[in-house]
Amino acid sequence: MEQTWRWFGPNDEATLGHARQAGATGIVTALHDIPYGETWSVEAIRERQRVIEADAAMGLRWSVVESVPVHEDIKLGRGDLDRLYENFRQTLTHLGACGVRTVCYNFMLILDWTRTDLAVKLPGGARALKLNMNELAAFDCHILKRPGAERDYTPDVLQRAAEWFDHAGEEGKARLWANVMAGLPGAFKRYDVAELRDVLAEQSELTHDQLRANLVQFLKEILPAAEKAGVVLCIHPDDPPRNLAGLCRIVKNAGDIAFILDAVPSEANGLTLCTGSLGANPENDVPAIARRFAGRVKFAHLRNVKKDPDGSFMESDHLGGDVDMVAVVETLLDEQQRRRLAGEPTSTIPFRPDHGHDLIDDGTRQTHPGYPVVGRLRGLAEIRGVMTALAHQKGYAL
Known part of the structure; x- marks a missing residue:
């Protein structure tokens, strides 16, 4: 399993050096300065790769895109969809040409991850x-x-x-x-109360079935280009996995995941297994979900949560929450071994320690919420220990 680290770009106070010190070799990043719906050029992608690979001694590479944002009009099924689809296709083509072949995305309406x-x-x-x-x-x-x-x-x-x-x-x-x-996606718009109220009122009119249909249409439009470019798309579960502020959510549980993966059959139609997002729903058996969809997991976010009876949850130590992280890691290792024995060209599963507590001197850096240096270093070290022990026990190469 490839150990990766989310990096928000050159202005991120959690630096590439921190990522390497933590033990990661893969970088998970995106071109956050490009507005939603616009094409990522080959030049812009290669420039980001140049920055990541500038110090050859660190051995870093751009492993996963998180994310190529899906424009709100695509989710809502309105506007100049032909242009938005084509720009997304071109971005995937350019990423594939540059050798970046794993793209995480989500299909959550305006409120992305949400914490209070x-x-x-x-x-x-x-x-x-x-x-x-x-x-x-x-x-x-x-x-x-x-x-x-x-x-x-x-x-x-x-x-x-x-x-x-x-x-x-x-x-x-x-x-x-x-x-x-x-938790609002991107850096191009922030709302006051009246603006957000209006946006939510409009988007809450979209039904569960309509949002599903818009996702299926998006996949039908995009996946052929992804296949041609040698790129896989892996949808991220909703965070939290419940309807929110009147907005429907369509990636909450195993049934939702099965629908999405079956709706448009393609090896390029995959899953980002986020143990924290799925783990926030008490009805989700996360290790069972990992086993059921192991063959379609293209990327993994490994974090943990502790839930309260009223639906509240807190992000816990990576090995200390309600999700059996050891069982999940074992499933991913077994799947990776299966792919290797089958000779699949992309057998290695990239994962990152998703989120982390602010520990020690993390408060001295202005990092993105959930993305401290020391807290994620601890999480990656803990998961690496589990992974190494299981691989040793099973006789797998890491």
Whole structure:
């Protein structure tokens, strides 16, 4: 399994040197400066590769794209779709020509990953990401004031949400807004309350079946170009895996994944196995999902969560949450060995330690939420230990 590290580009305070010190050799990145829907040129891709590979002694390569963003109009099935599809196809063609062949993407409507607290204090001073259901309900019902929002929460959560809102003060409400907004994709648009309310009202009209149909249409338009370019697309599960603020989610569980992979059969139609996203749904047996779809896993995000009965969850130590990480890693190693014995050309499965706690001096760097240096280094080291022990036990080469 290839050990990789997410890097947000030259301005990321978690540097390429940090990635190499952590033990990674593959870099997971994207051209975040290019607006959604525009084509990534060969020149821009090669320039990013040049930066990653500048110090040959580090032995780094651009292993995975995360992500080529899917324009909101594609998800909504509107606008100049022919142009957007063609630009996406051209981007995949250019990536393939440059030797970057794994592309992670998601199909979540406007709210991407969502947390309500980005700095939960842990014993010893570490900090973690968390989604508190009462705070999400306060955001939805009392800040956004979305019509009908109360139907999505239990009476207990609604009561605690009202209490939180009454005592939070303007500073607490502003912090909650900023925490939720931190999960918005891209850097080109941030919303005030009225703007987000309008966007959510419009997008909430899209039904589950309509959003599914728009994803299937996207795949039908894009996958032939991916196949020709030698690129695989791997969809990322919804985070969290539940309908959110009136928006439907369509990559929440094993049934959703099966539908997507079966809807447009292609070796280029794959899965990013995110143990944290899937693990936030108490109905998901993540090791079983890993086993069921092992042959379609093209990339893995390995992180862990601890869930509360009301639907809240906190990101935990990589080996210390509700997901049996050892079982997941074993499945990925078995699948990688199967591919090697079958002579498949892309047998190695890249993975990265997804998210991590802020540890030791992580607070001194302005890194993206969930992407500290020391916290991810610890996670990668723990997973590497599990991987090495299992491979030794089974007689597999890493």
